[in-house]
Amino acid sequence: MAGETTPLLRMEGITKHYGGVRALENVRFECDRGRIHALLGENGAGKSTLIKVLSGVVQPNAGRILLDGRPQVFARPAAANEAGIACIFQELSLLPDLTVADNICITNPPMRFGQIDYRAQRKRAEAALAVVGGEDIHPNATVRDLPLSRRQMVEIAKAMAREPKLLILDEATSALTAADVAKVFAMLKRLREEGMAVVYISHRMHEIAELADDCTVFRNGQHVETFTAGSKTDNAMVEMMIGREYQNAFPPLTRAKPDSEPVLKVENLSWQRELNNINLELRPGEVVGLGGLDGQGQRQLLLALFGTLIGTTGTIRIAGEAVDITSPQHAKSDTVGMALIPEDRKHEGLMLPMTVRENLTFAAVDRMSKWGLVDRSAEEAAITEMVELLKIRSDGIDGPVAALSGGNQQKIVIGKWLMNKPRIILLNDPTRGIDVGTKQEIYQLLRRLAESGAAILFYSTDYDELIGCCDRVLVLYDGTVIETLAGDRLTERNLIAAALNITNTRDLPETVQ
Amino acid sequence: MSVVPSTQAAAPAGRARDNFSHWLLAQRGLLLAVAIFAVMFLVYGWKLNVGLTANIINTAANKGALLALVAMAQTLPVITGGLDLSVGMIFVLTNCLASVVVVGGPVSAFFGILLVLGVGLLCGFINGVIVVYGRLQPIIVTLATGAVYFGCSLAIRPQPGGSVNFEFADLMTRSWAGVPSTVILLIAVVLLIWMPYRRSVLGRGAYAIGSSEQAAYMSGVPVARARLLAYTLAGLFAAIAGILLTCITYSGAAKASLANDYTLNSIGAVVIGGTSLFGGVGSAVGSIFGAFVMRTVGDLLIVFDINPVLQPLFVGIVLLFAVSIGSLRILRVKNKLDLYR
Numbered sequence: 001m002a003g004e005t006t007p008l009l010r011m012e013g014i015t016k017h018y019g020g021v022r023a024l025e026n027v028r029f030e031c032d033r034g035r036i037h038a039l040l041g042e043n044g045a046g047k048s049t050l051i052k053v054l055s056g057v058v059q060p061n062a063g064r065i066l067l068d069g070r071p072q073v074f075a076r077p078a079a080a081n082e083a084g085i086a087c088i089f090q091e092l093s094l095l096p097d098l099t100v101a102d103n104i105c106i107t108n109p110p111m112r113f114g115q116i117d118y119r120a121q122r123k124r125a126e127a128a129l130a131v132v133g134g135e136d137i138h139p140n141a142t143v144r145d146l147p148l149s150r151r152q153m154v155e156i157a158k159a160m161a162r163e164p165k166l167l168i169l170d171e172a173t174s175a176l177t178a179a180d181v182a183k184v185f186a187m188l189k190r191l192r193e194e195g196m197a198v199v200y201i202s203h204r205m206h207e208i209a210e211l212a213d214d215c216t217v218f219r220n221g222q223h224v225e226t227f228t229a230g231s232k233t234d235n236a237m238v239e240m241m242i243g244r245e246y247q248n249a250f251p252p253l254t255r256a257k258p259d260s261e262p263v264l265k266v267e268n269l270s271w272q273r274e275l276n277n278i279n280l281e282l283r284p285g286e287v288v289g290l291g292g293l294d295g296q297g298q299r300q301l302l303l304a305l306f307g308t309l310i311g312t313t314g315t316i317r318i319a320g321e322a323v324d325i326t327s328p329q330h331a332k333s334d335t336v337g338m339a340l341i342p343e344d345r346k347h348e349g350l351m352l353p354m355t356v357r358e359n360l361t362f363a364a365v366d367r368m369s370k371w372g373l374v375d376r377s378a379e380e381a382a383i384t385e386m387v388e389l390l391k392i393r394s395d396g397i398d399g400p401v402a403a404l405s406g407g408n409q410q411k412i413v414i415g416k417w418l419m420n421k422p423r424i425i426l427l428n429d430p431t432r433g434i435d436v437g438t439k440q441e442i443y444q445l446l447r448r449l450a451e452s453g454a455a456i457l458f459y460s461t462d463y464d465e466l467i468g469c470c471d472r473v474l475v476l477y478d479g480t481v482i483e484t485l486a487g488d489r490l491t492e493r494n495l496i497a498a499a500l501n502i503t504n505t506r507d508l509p510e511t512v513q
Numbered sequence: 514m515s516v517v518p519s520t521q522a523a524a525p526a527g528r529a530r531d532n533f534s535h536w537l538l539a540q541r542g543l544l545l546a547v548a549i550f551a552v553m554f555l556v557y558g559w560k561l562n563v564g565l566t567a568n569i570i571n572t573a574a575n576k577g578a579l580l581a582l583v584a585m586a587q588t589l590p591v592i593t594g595g596l597d598l599s600v601g602m603i604f605v606l607t608n609c610l611a612s613v614v615v616v617g618g619p620v621s622a623f624f625g626i627l628l629v630l631g632v633g634l635l636c637g638f639i640n641g642v643i644v645v646y647g648r649l650q651p652i653i654v655t656l657a658t659g660a661v662y663f664g665c666s667l668a669i670r671p672q673p674g675g676s677v678n679f680e681f682a683d684l685m686t687r688s689w690a691g692v693p694s695t696v697i698l699l700i701a702v703v704l705l706i707w708m709p710y711r712r713s714v715l716g717r718g719a720y721a722i723g724s725s726e727q728a729a730y731m732s733g734v735p736v737a738r739a740r741l742l743a744y745t746l747a748g749l750f751a752a753i754a755g756i757l758l759t760c761i762t763y764s765g766a767a768k769a770s771l772a773n774d775y776t777l778n779s780i781g782a783v784v785i786g787g788t789s790l791f792g793g794v795g796s797a798v799g800s801i802f803g804a805f806v807m808r809t810v811g812d813l814l815i816v817f818d819i820n821p822v823l824q825p826l827f828v829g830i831v832l833l834f835a836v837s838i839g840s841l842r843i844l845r846v847k848n849k850l851d852l853y854r
Contacts, residue, residue, distance in 0.1 A: 057731065078733030093731040097724035097793030098541070098717070106721060109732040115712040140535035158732075309848050 006069035007032040008197045009054075009166055014063035016221075023049040024060070024221045031166065031214075036188060036198040037109035038229065041462070042241050042496070046221040047201050051170050054199075055087040056080035067166075081107050083149035086164035088155055088172040094143050101125035101139035104158045128161040129153070133208030134184030148273075149177050156184060167191065168199040173207065174295065185211060203293045205234055205500050217241055238496050242463075251447040260284055261320060261453045264424050266305070269314035274300045276335050276479040278314070282424065282455040287446060289470030292499045297341065298459040302426045305457075306340040306508040307331045318424075339417035343428035343459075351414035352402040359401050359412055360386055363498055364419035386415045391441060407438030413447065425449060427458045431465060443469055455462050463492045542787015542795060545838060546802035549785070549831075553623040553809045560816040571693040573812060575686060575761055578695035579604075581804035582754035583775045583781035585707070586637075586796040588751075591783050594723040594792025595644065595651030597744065599659030600751045601776030603636045605767055606666040607755025612675025612765025615756065622678035630752050636662055637748020641741040651744075659776070666767040673766035675759075682760040695757065699801055702753065707797045710746060715739045723792020750797075781828070782807050785835040806831060 009031045016024040024046045031037040039047050052058045054065065056074030065072045067083055074080040094103050097262040101122050110120035125139040134153035143151055152172065159167060169188075173181050188198055188211060202208055208215065210433075212229040215241040224240050232240075265284040270276055274298050282288055290298045304312045309327035315322050318336050325331050331338040342349045350359055361368060361379055368378045383397065390411045401409055410430060417425070427446075431439045444468060452455055460466050467471050467490055475483040483498035485491075537544070554573075558565040583600050590597040607629050614625035636658070644653045665833050710716040718739030721729035730736050754775075759765055779800075781788075786803030788795025810831055811824045819827075 031716075055731075077731050078735075089731070093728045095721045095724040095728050095732070095793070097789075098720060099535075102720075103732075106717070109714060109717070111714075113833070115709060116714065116717060118712070120518045138531050138535055139531060140533075140539070142539060145538070276803060408833065 006066075008068060010066040010069075011050070011054065012064055012066070014050065014053055014060045014065075016046075016053060016058065016060050016468045022221050024053070027218070027221070027223045029216060029223070029465045030226075031197045031199055033165075033195045033197050034170050034192055035213045036192055036200055036211050037214045037216065038208045039199060039201045039216050039218065040208070040237060040241060041218035043477075045218040045241070047218055048170060049221070050167075050218070051087060051089075051168055051199070051201070054080065054168065056087060078107070079496055081162060084163075084165035085163045085168065086159035086166070086313070087170065088159045088170040089170050094151055094155055094158070096144040099142055100137055100146075100154050102159045103143055103154060104128050104139075106158070107162055108261070108384050118220040123474060124161060125157070128157040131160050132156045132187055133180065133212075149180060152176055152179060162189075164196070166199070168195045168201075170201045171203070171295075173202065173204075181207075203500055205502055206235075234502055238493065238500070238502070242492050242496060251444050263319050264305075264457075265315075265317040265320075267315040267317070269304060269312060269316065270311045270479075271300060271309050273303055274479050275304060275312070278476075278479070278481055280457075280481065282457055284423065284453045284455050285450050286472070287450050287470050289466040289473035290457065290476060291396060291463070291473045291485075291495050292476035294461055296476040296499075298476050299428060300479070301476070302340060302428050302457070302459060305331070305426060306338060332417075332422070337420075337423040338426065339420060339422035339424070340426045341414050341417060341428060341430050343432065349416075350401050350409060353400055356392070356397045356401055356404070356412060357383060360416050361419060362416060364416070367420065374430065382419055386419060389418070390445070405438075410442070411438065414442070418449070423454055425454050427456065427460075429459055429461055431460065431462065439465075463495050464488075466495065467492060475499055542789075543799040543802070545835070546786045546799050546806060547837065550802045550806045550809065553806060553813060557809060557812050557816055560813075567621055567688055567691045570691070571688045571695075572690075573687075573808070574693035574695045577805040577808040578693075578699055579754050579758055579761070580775065580778055580782055580808055581699055581801040582702070582750055582757065584779040584786065584800035584804040585702070586747040586754070587776075587779035587783045588786070588788055588795060588797045589719065589747045589802045590640075590651055591780075591788050591790060592723050592795055593719045593740050593743050594726070596780070596790070597640065597655045597747050598652060598776055599636070599640060599655040599662055600747060600779055601772035601774070602662040602666070603633055603661035603748055604755045604758065604775050605772040606636065606662045606669075607633050607752040608668040608758045609670040609675070609764075609765040609767050610827075611756045611759040612677060613669060615677050615759060616675075616683065617678065619678070619680070620785040621680050625678075626681075626756060629756055630749060633748040633750075633752020633755065634745055635694035635748065637751070639739070640748065640826035641744030644744060645737045645740050659772075663767065663769060663772060666765075670765045670767050673764060673768075675765040675822075676838075677759045677763055682763060683755060685760040698753075698757070702734075702750070703798055703801070706746070706749070710742075711796070715742045716851075719743045720793055721725075723794075725793075777808055778828075779804075781832045785832060803835075 007030045009029065009488045011029040013026045014024050026047065027050060029050060039050070041047050049058070053060045056077045056079050059075070065074070072083055074083070086288050095106065105121045110117045110124060129135055129137055129139070132153055134150070134157055136144065137150055137153060143154060146154065154175070156172060175185060176184065192198060200211055208229070214226060215229050216226040216235070217224040217237065219241060246422070260283050262281040266278055266280045268341040269278040278301060290301065292298060298374060299311065303309050305316065305325065307327045307330055316325060317323070318354070323336060326335060330336060360383055364382070365374060366374050368382060392415070400422055401412060404412070414430065431442055446456055446458070458470060472484060472486040473490055473495065474481045475485065475495065477499065482501060485494055485498065558808060561569065583604050586600045587597055593684045611625065615622050615626050616625065640655055640658050643649060643658065644651045647654070660661055685698065689697070713734065715738055718729065718734045718736065721732070721734045722736055722739055726736065759816055782803035783795070783800045784803065785806050786795065786799030786801070788799060807828055810827045811821060814821050814824055814827060
């Protein structure tokens with residue numbers, strides 16, 4: 001058997017660019033039979049891109065994939081499936097309207113006389129569910145009707161039913177209950193005994209310590225190091241993940257008056273299972289960061305404050321008064337005075353085919369109209385002021401927003417909300433995917449807004465940004481604020497340690513930098 | 514290496530009840546349409562002084578079957594998350610064509626039928642090709658192709674007229690021991706075309722696409738082929754309806770109002786039948802009952818002595834009622850943003 005010398009999977013020189021953004025640069029990765037290989041790295045380090053390349057979702061610009069020593073090209077996900085690669089994605093890839101059994105057997109259903117054999121399909125689904133420990137899930141249930149943790153078990157069963165040679169788990173346990181995680185771990189260990197190769201991505205260090213045989217660290221789209229699990233301390237791994245590449249220039253912080261009354265006070269805010277007893281205070285002139293790994297409830301927290309979530313519990317106080325914010329309409333009204341700069345600017349922030357002018361004034365159009373008619377001169381004055389403040393190139397005012405660069409689009413999203421003169425500004429990762437120059441402008445804008453008395457709550461996946469821009473950073477984990485970092489304690493190391501919920505490395509003296 | 518054990522312990526007790534409740538849940542849209550139809554038809558039969566004679570059932574079935582077939586055609590694109598505004602036009606085009614070619618002796622009529630069905634398939638295939646490979650929105654593609662198909666029907670039959678093989682027409686419109694031929698035709702279409710399609714990989718692919726196209730692609734579903742087949746079969750169903758219309762009227766007519774009426778009513782029938790316009794959920798069997806519900810409204814007005822001119826008003830109310838029941842699910846939404854997705 002050739003497998004003695006060649007690893008099952010070898011990826012060499014993989015490079016992937018999205019436009020001008022480098023997601024992967026000349027990366028190599030190997031995984032062998034009977035091994036669980038953990039892939040580590042910060043948000044945006046390139047882990048997910050590597051997985052997408054491996055599963056045929058995106059095509060690399062350069063590099064090659066060898067399976068059993070034979071080069072492979074995966075033009076479509078189906079091609080990777082046929083080669084024996086099954087992937088459990090972070091974002092669920094289930095079909096919500098189909099039954100559990102349909103989903104599990106979707107790629108390669110059992111056939112009889114040219115027809116899907118439902119009886120056999122059900123048997124196969126039941127067997128696959130039994131393998132992963134999800135016997136309680138009925139194969140005829142519709143996936144949409146299942147709670148999130150059950151859906152994730154179906155997702156895992158679906159990958160198992162393909163009988164893969166290589167199994168990839170990308171944050172596959174994030175929504176599972178502790179009991180399910182134990183079952184999945186038992187399954188993975190058994191599969192390893194049986195000779196399967198497993199690539200395991202997780203941000204939970206204790207999971208990696210329990211499962212992994214090998215570890216590879218990625219940073220900024222590059223391969224940093226591959227080593228045997230247990231040969232490095234958690235500390236050393238965190239340092240590898242941080243690294244240093246560039247330092248953004250941030251405007252100097254100006255301290256908020258600590259004795260001023262909080263304009264926003266949140267007490268025991270909870271929603272579904274995604275927000276758990278969140279407490280926070282926000283004062284005028286303060287920029288507070290939300291940190292932590294992606295998907296720990298940051299987005300939901302902002303949405304809950306902005307009134308788009310139904311069934312939240314807890315109290316929200318605006319300037320001391322308890323307010324039940326029921327809709328974005330209510331949130332932006334003068335009594336609350338809130339603005340949310342959304343993360344997905346193409347869908348939630350802008351109407352792309354409409355002009356810059358219309359987009360800028362949309363959220364504030366009430367403010368510039370009398371008896372339902374838009375007051376043109378007031379509109380003009382407001383727009384001129386905003387164009388000035390944001391340094392938007394004014395020649396495009398009457399053109400569609402779609403024609404602008406991502407950075408300028410983001411400025412228009414921000415400008416649109418500033419038109420309302422909000423006193424509380426919520427930002428959801430506003431600098432994701434925009435160029436460095438515009439980032440700088442946005443940092444300065446935030447600082448100016450804070451100086452003029454606005455309170456800012458700012459979620460970012462970029463740790464540099466949190467450290468440079470924020471007076472305080474709240475780190476979220478599992479929908480809870482697990483750590484508040486400020487002043488000297490606001491360091492990248494502490495941020496990452498808190499985000500990963502590692503207690504023992506926190507507050508150690510800074511050795512990097 | 515076999516990961517999945519081939520044998521499985523016997524299903525635990527109580528699963529049978531579970532099976533039934535899951536089946537019930539999955540079929541709720543269809544069952545609702547059946548229930549509404551059953552109630553309406555029984556009221557109709559009860560109010561009718563002479564009772565439900567074979568003749569009355571036959572007439573009702575013939576009227577309902579036309580819309581039922583066009584609604585079945587509409588169901589397939591809707592399941593993929595699309596919409597086909599050309600089904601009514603294909604219906605009229607094939608009616609006109611049938612009034613020209615399904616004539617003469619049995620052999621010539623037989624080949625005429627094959628030709629008409631082939632043209633229906635071709636029309637649907639053209640829709641599918643443009644939607645899939647042109648990556649255009651189905652609603653605008655089928656609006657355009659529908660106009661083209663209607664133009665073709667005018668070219669074939671500028672004036673109403675033509676004829677049809679008499680024996681064949683009689684065969685299609687009579688009833689057998691009280692069972693109308695059209696009902697047998699519908700059952701045959703369901704058993705011979707719909708069921709095998711529903712149980713094929715591409716048929717399930719249509720549901721997968723409508724449910725979540727991204728997830729379908731990620732799961733290795735043949736997205737392009739499944740969508741293409743859905744539109745092509747829609748053309749076939751519409752062509753069967755066109756042939757049936759020819760048998761009922763003994764002629765062909767390129768009437769735009771008829772085509773539009775069938776297109777719009779087919780969407781109503783599909784929705785009443787429990788198919789979601791968002792895609793991913795529904796069945797052609799439900800659409801058959803949806804169509805019969807819409808057609809029975811008119812009959813009910815007659816027996817209740819209400820001016821039949823008011824029929825659209827009542828059809829509208831029934832449609833709103835059925836749609837509201839289907840949308841009760843939004844009460845469970847916890848994030849308002851989900852309402853807009």
